[in-house]
Amino acid sequence: MSLRYQINLRILLSSLCILFLGGAIAVWQARQSVNKEVESSINLAAQLISIAFAQNSPAAYHSGDWLPQLNILKETRHLSIQLQESGGKITRFSAKKQPIYSDDSPPQWYIQLVESKHPKSERPLIAANGQQLTLVILANPLDEITEAWQESLAFFNSVLLLMLFTFLTVNLVFNKALQSIATIVNALKTIETEDYQHKLPDFSIQEYDRIAKAINHLADKLKASQQDNRALTQHSLAIQEDERQKLSQELHDELSQSLTAIKVMAVTCARPKADIKNTSDTIVEVCDHLINVVRSMMRQLHPLILTELGLKATMEDLVYQWSVRNPQLKLVLDCSNAVDELEQHIAIQLFRVVQECLTNIVRHAHATQAYITMSINPATHTLHLQVNDNGKGCDIQQINQGFGLLSMKERIKSLGGELNFQTAPQQGLCMVAIIPLL
Structure with missing residues (x-):
């Protein structure tokens, strides 16, 4: 109707x-x-x-x-x-005579x-x-x-x-109002086709003009989000190709050469008067090296410890690895035992977010201390993740320019959560993520 x-x-x-x-x-x-x-x-x-x-x-x-x-x-x-x-x-x-009825x-x-x-x-x-x-x-x-x-x-x-x-009067007013509504509906249909260039004109009716301005603002936001998503997709594809290239190079340099060396030594063992003990020791060393290389590659692709021991142990191992590689950075982890009960898809996303935070701290913040807090609030059924450092910080307007921060936002958004940053020049950076668990 x-x-x-x-x-x-x-x-x-x-x-x-x-x-x-x-x-x-x-x-x-x-x-x-x-x-x-x-x-x-x-x-x-x-x-x-x-x-x-x-x-x-x-x-x-x-x-x-x-x-x-x-x-x-x-x-x-x-x-x-x-x-x-x-x-x-x-x-x-x-x-008086009765009047005769008339019209x-x-x-x-x-x-x-x-x-x-x-x-x-x-x-x-x-x-x-x-x-x-x-x-x-x-x-x-x-x-x-x-x-x-x-x-x-x-x-x-x-x-x-x-x-x-x-x-x-009502129909005349409705004719004008329905024309404005038709214009707004057509604009929404245009936005539905991802054409965000079309803008609604100004309306003489104040309520319709407010709706038009809100739709134009929404179109601008969608256009900016579309550009960010395209840039993030291109960046992700570039990273994916870079990782594949590194894996291919590592397989060629390490695995292929090590297997060739093992084959040569195996052939040597078949010759008379071969030093079998020396050859076998060398083969063992090469195999140990290959095991380390494969473990490193597996860690890059997916942390197996996350599946085997849970998120808390994975976070502790991550902090330990970064502390070993960066002794000038003091890392402090405060992680609740309840995080081990999180679903696998939530745990891996949190791990990647913290990993990206540590990467940014080491590359850009030049911090000497960083604190990582991860806890679950049973009253509100939410997970609270906070990472803050004492680095040089940056202007809050420049937060969205980095692909790393944009990637973290997308990961938290995929979990239905909210990610916020607090920073200022020379005052460090604080990242706070709140994720609902229901």
């Missing part, structure tokens, strides 16, 4: 409610107005007739000129007036709703000649009901015109 349809439907329902309530109020007010008007006319006519009988002479009564004139007065147009003698005979009757006449259902039952009003009178008479006044409120009907028609016509105007 479209928004335009929903709004129009709600306007229609609201208008119908207004018409219903307004009609009920109009009928109630018309009923009250007709009752008051009829009662006022009855009282006025009775008083006028009483005064006339008290002041006129018998000749005036027999002339009968004033009663027809009273019946045609505007104030008594809602009445039918009769004079009845004591014997029951109507001596004077000048009832302006109200419908019968409206008459039944508005019209009330008015009792016949009888008042005793004494004519100027002393005769006893009874004044009979009957209500005939059709004229007043007709006026109320015309007023109600004017009210309903006004409401209908207002409804029509509201519908037109």
